[in-house]
Amino acid sequence: MSDYISKINATSVAKMKKAGAILIGTNNTHEFACGITNVNPHYGSSKNPWYISKLSGGSSGGSAVSVAAGMVPVSLATDTSGSIRVPSSLCGVVGLKPTYGRVSKYGIVDLAPSLDHVGCITRSAWDAAAVLHIIAGQDPLDPTTEDKEIPDYAKVIEDESTSSKKISVGIPKEYFFDYLQPEVERVFLDFVDTIKSMGISVSDVHISGADKIYESWRPLRLGESAEIHSKWLQTRPKDYGEDVRKMLIQGTEISAVDYIRAHKYRKELRNEFVKVLKNIDVLIMPTTPLTAPGFDEQTVTIDGKTLQIYQSLSRHTIVFDSTGLPAVNIPAGFSKDNMPVGAQIIGPPFEEEKILSLACAYEHVNDSLMKFTPPL
Numbered sequence: 001m002s003d004y005i006s007k008i009n010a011t012s013v014a015k016m017k018k019a020g021a022i023l024i025g026t027n028n029t030h031e032f033a034c035g036i037t038n039v040n041p042h043y044g045s046s047k048n049p050w051y052i053s054k055l056s057g058g059s060s061g062g063s064a065v066s067v068a069a070g071m072v073p074v075s076l077a078t079d080t081s082g083s084i085r086v087p088s089s090l091c092g093v094v095g096l097k098p099t100y101g102r103v104s105k106y107g108i109v110d111l112a113p114s115l116d117h118v119g120c121i122t123r124s125a126w127d128a129a130a131v132l133h134i135i136a137g138q139d140p141l142d143p144t145t146e147d148k149e150i151p152d153y154a155k156v157i158e159d160e161s162t163s164s165k166k167i168s169v170g171i172p173k174e175y176f177f178d179y180l181q182p183e184v185e186r187v188f189l190d191f192v193d194t195i196k197s198m199g200i201s202v203s204d205v206h207i208s209g210a211d212k213i214y215e216s217w218r219p220l221r222l223g224e225s226a227e228i229h230s231k232w233l234q235t236r237p238k239d240y241g242e243d244v245r246k247m248l249i250q251g252t253e254i255s256a257v258d259y260i261r262a263h264k265y266r267k268e269l270r271n272e273f274v275k276v277l278k279n280i281d282v283l284i285m286p287t288t289p290l291t292a293p294g295f296d297e298q299t300v301t302i303d304g305k306t307l308q309i310y311q312s313l314s315r316h317t318i319v320f321d322s323t324g325l326p327a328v329n330i331p332a333g334f335s336k337d338n339m340p341v342g343a344q345i346i347g348p349p350f351e352e353e354k355i356l357s358l359a360c361a362y363e364h365v366n367d368s369l370m371k372f373t374p375p376l
Contacts, residue, residue: 002042010107011142011323012076012118012135019134027062033078033111034225034244035059036086036313039295041241048091050339051373054292057087057313063121064091068374074131078108079117081221082143082288082317085329088121089342090313090332092372094359095121096128099350100324101146103132104139112224113144114263115217115321124369125330125359129153129243132352148350156353157360167358168280169195169309173368175213176285176316179302187333187341191362195284198365200358205276205283209268216265217318219258226251262322270323277325277348284356287329287342288313326352330359331372340372 009017017023028046030038038061040043046061048054049069056065057132060077067075077084079097088095098120103118110116120131133154138147139283171192180188196202226233232240233248240248277283289312290300299306307315320327325346332343347355363369 001357006107008107008119011104011139013107014074015135015137016052016131019169021074021134025337027060027066027075030059030083031057031063031241031244032225032229033080033083034247035222036083036310037059037083038062038087039243045295048292048339049231050092051337052336054294054339054359055309057089057090057288057292059083060121061087064088064093064095067091067121067123068093068372070373074120074122074127076135076229077121078111079119079275079317080111080115081217082314082321084117084121085287085317085327085342085344086117086313087214089328089331089344090292090340092340092342092374093121093123093329094125094128094331095119095329095342096132096352096356097320097327098136098352099326101144102148102352103135104137104142104145106139106141107249110224110228112221112228113317114220114224117321117324123372125328125363126154126157128328129157129353129356129360132356139196151353153353153356167354167361168201168203169358170203170280172207172210172276172283172285173204174207175360177212179289179305179307179312179315180314181290181302181335183291184286184289186340187335188343191332191343192284194365195358195362198361203280204267205280207272207276209265209272212265212269212320213319215258216262216269217322219254219262220266221318222247222251222320224251232263266322269319270325273323273325273346274348277346281347282358283346285344285346287316287344289315291335291337291339291341320346325349326355328352328355328359330362331368332366
């Protein structure tokens with residue numbers, strides 16, 4: 001598709017242009033957004049601006065790199081398994097995945113339509129709020145969008161009446177802390193201490209059904225993407241990179257029973273998270289269990305368990321694609337070897353202002369905008 005030029009603008013792009021944004025080009029991605037490393041066999045791989053022998057993460061790796069390296073102030077991106085939040089975490093920038101149905105997907109190349117989200121990558125929470133205000137809204141060209149009120153997010157997070165001290169924060173005790181690199185755990189605990197020092201209430205919460213997270217996502221992600229690519233998989237399979245071709249073939253093996261069961265699990269998990277979020281405003285957890293791996297690393301061993309890089313990088317993000325809840329990555333600190341570590345903030349459906357308010361308040365206390373500039 002190297003010579004292909006779209007005949008339409010995506011709704012999100014059209015809205016940005018109407019608001020005065022200047023589109024300067026496209027970004028490197030994992031092929032067809034079908035991966036988490038951004039290793040691209042066709043165009044070369046985007047490199048982490050903090051250490052160029054490390055992965056940027058993906059699939060929106062070029063978006064995170066372009067923002068982190070100061071090429072652009074904002075980049076649009078998509079998230080199906082964590083493709084906004086993972087590269088944002090590894091590259092030390094803000095990555096916002098809004099609620100499913102908040103932003104139109106019209107004009108986006110589908111990967112797994114029931115999981116795909118359009119969002120943005122920026123240097124600050126305020127910038128993410130400003131962009132969301134522009135791209136959010138119901139779109140007659142996308143029947144998955146919902147007719148919900150769109151707050152002036154930037155104004156809301158600035159308003160003293162939504163003071164961060166009124167935000168209550170929960171930390172899920174299940175699943176998200178099973179496998180963490182010690183450096184990631186240390187930075188996250190420092191992040192929690194900082195939040196507490198801001199006068200914010202923090203408490204532990206429990207999520208039932210967390211053991212179903214992987215199976216609420218995998219059959220949908222693999223099955224739907226295999227269907228999207230079914231024609232080319234049959235007629236031009238060797239044009240795909242090896243990793244993407246293997247993943248698409250795995251998708252053809254998903255049974256109808258597993259696919260239907262995944263929808264059942266995702267509904268149960270969404271109900272569980274929404275129930276917990278009725279008693280507190282937001283949830284927090286590390287965005288990724290590890291810092292950026294090297295290009296040659298295929299697996300990572302954490303707490304004695306060996307995980308595939310894809311599985312480990314996306315472990316904390318996939319459930320918020322299957323449940324559709326709004327999520328934002330914010331840079332929280334650095335490992336001993338000076339690689340960024342991200343924290344993830346989750347909110348109730350269509351209440352992105354809650355996660356952005358906490359992100360913005362933390363940025364001011366942490367002086368994040370000055371700290372997270374790569375030593376280019």
